[in-house]
Amino acid sequence: MMDKKMRSVGRRILPLLIFFIAMVTGWGLLVALWDIPSWLVPAPHDVINRLLRARTLPLHIQLTTTEAFAGFALSVGVGVALAVAICNSKFLESALLPYITLLSSIPTVAIAPLLTIWLGFGMKPKIVTSMMISLAPIVMNTHKGLKSADYRIYELMRSIDATPWQTAKMIDFPSALPFIFAAFKISVPLSIVGAVVSEFYGADHGLGYLVIVSAMQLETDMLFVAIGILAFMGVASFIILSAIEKRFFSWGGR
Structure with missing residues (x-):
């Protein structure tokens, strides 16, 4: 069983490694053959040397990671709560959904300076920017997931006098979980983008x-x-969330 899992992991990772090695090799060859100046495009070994010599790099990574994932956590809490409220109120659905869609269309570079003016130069504007840019996918997907259950199941729950909490626990949230995790895979990279642009x-x-x-x-x-570090953070978060989704929510058909 373990060998089968290892082979499955290997089949997923091997193409990524092959492509990465080919890309770095091609990059190095182009720099060497065309004699490109290092200030324009550095060779791979120059980038690796700089990575190893950058003593303050862990501090920069820690700060951006903290801002991004604090913003993501806020977007999850606010987004799921908004989606639940919208699903239970036609008025809120009509009033809020257009504005949530509008929020997702505003460029981050336009929001970040305003939040810096309003909230100062600390971590607050970075976290709020990260939260705002990653909020819409969570609200929209959670709303869609909560609406995805078959209406006949609700009729069955009503026939056995199930309470609203029992219906939510047994029907609504299990139906929404695959949709929520799909939103996570979109929102985590967006939260990183929000933190970086705000910085x-x-x-x-x-x-x-x-x-x-x-x-x-x-x-x-x-x-x-x-x-490169930002790209790695985005790819790693996507792979981790995909693995969790496949492990726990494969029954969702995604």
């Missing part, structure tokens, strides 16, 4: 700050390091 304005630490400073100083190797 462009009035921050002195964080990966977003590192990106801006490295770009202004033409430290392209550090810019590649920061972008």
Whole structure:
């Protein structure tokens, strides 16, 4: 059984590794053959050397990770609560859903400066920006999931005099869980984007700050390091959430 699981994991990871190795090899060959300046495109070994020499990098990673996942946690709490309220009120559904859709269409670069002006230069505007950009997928998917159960099941629950709480516990939330986890896979990367963009304005630490400073100083190797770490964070969160979803919610048909 364990061997079968290991083979399954290997089949999923091997294509990723092959593509990554091919991409890095091609990158290194292009830099060497075309003699591209290091300030324009650094070679892979330059990026690795800079990564190993960046002593303050863990602090930047810790700060951005804290902001992103605090914002994500807030978006989960607020988003699920809003979806439940919307599902139980036609008025709220008509009043709030258009604004939630509107919120998802506002560019992060437009929200972040305003929140920095209103909330100051600490972690608050970063967390709120992260929460706002990742909120809409959770509300929309949770709302869709709560509405996905067959109406005949509700008739059955009414026929046995089930309470609203019993119906929610046995029907609504189990039906919504696969949809909620699908939203998580969208919202976690968005929360990272929100934190990073907010760090462009009035921050002195964080990966977003590192990106801006490295770009202004033409430290392209550090810019590649920061972008690579952000890409890794997004991919790793997606893989972890997909594994949890497959392990616990495969019955949801997703």
